[in-house]
Amino acid sequence: MRDGFRAWCEGPVRRRDPVRAERLLAAHTLARADAAGRAPLDFALLAAWQCEVLGEAHAPFRTNDAYAKAGRERYGLTSRIQADFAACLREATDPDVPLAARAARAYLDVAFFHPLADGNARAALLTLVHVLAREDIVLPEVGPLQTTRYADDRAGAADLATLVGVLNRRRC
Numbered sequence: 765m766r767d768g769f770r771a772w773c774e775g776p777v778r779r780r781d782p783v784r785a786e787r788l789l790a791a792h793t794l795a796r797a798d799a800a801g802r803a804p805l806d807f808a809l810l811a812a813w814q815c816e817v818l819g820e821a822h823a824p825f826r827t828n829d830a831y832a833k834a835g836r837e838r839y840g841l842t843s844r845i846q847a848d849f850a851a852c853l854r855e856a857t858d859p860d861v862p863l864a865a866r867a868a869r870a871y872l873d874v875a876f877f878h879p880l881a882d883g884n885a886r887a888a889l890l891t892l893v894h895v896l897a898r899e900d901i902v903l904p905e906v907g908p909l910q911t912t913r914y915a916d917d918r919a920g921a922a923d924l925a926t927l928v929g930v931l932n933r934r935r936c
Contacts, residue, residue, distance in 0.1 A: 768905040769893055783819075788886060791816035795890045799897035805853045805870065807846070807879060813890050817883050830878040839878035849877045856895050867895040 769792050778785035791813040798809055807825060814823035825846055830839040842848075855861070856870040874888035889906065896903065 765902055766904045768903045769889070772906045787817050787819055791886075791890055792893060795894040796897045799894045802898065805856050805891065805894060806850060807853070809894075810874065810879065810887050810891065814880055814883055814887055817886050817890075823880055825879050826881050830881070830884075832878065832884070839876070845877065845879075849873065849879055852877070853891075856891075857898070863896070863899055863901070867892045870895045 770789065773785045773788045773792070777788060794813050794816060803809055811823040811825075815821060826841065829841050831837065832839070852873040853870065856866050858866065861869075871888045871892040874891045875884060878884050880887055893903075
């Protein structure tokens with residue numbers, strides 16, 4: 765089966781930045797291996813992938829407010845942010861929630877908690893890949909997932925879950 769993440773890295777990402785493509789592919793390999801090993805989805809796992817993505821030795825949880833979309837979105841820092849984020853990530857394995865919804869939710873949680881100083885969109889996509897890979901699912905396309913998402917868009921979140929299910933081409 766075609767691995768849409770790998771194809772995306774080998775195509776448009778590599779054409780734009782070969783180093784970025786190699787780092788994303790290395791992180792993708794880690795995320796899939798962690799899924800195969802049933803590693804629990806937590807910040808430490810994301811941080812390890814992010815070290816590959818950024819080519820850095822450490823990827824700590826952010827320590828101040830974060831901004832995205834050219835400063836149009838602000839992600840505040842609260843005293844409970846790490847605990848709240850951890851609780852959300854644990855929900856990614858809830859068997860009572862359909863797989864497409866769990867994968868979409870985990871993706872959005874990473875995007876909207878914005879736990880890392882840099883590369884949160886890439887971390888969100890790797891998280892989605894990991895959640896699906898735990899169930900032996902590989903998306904044949906990821907290009908349609910590469911769109912702007914807003915934290916207060918409930919309909920957009922539901923559309924993302926539907927899109928993941930459609931891309932999967934089987935019932936999640």
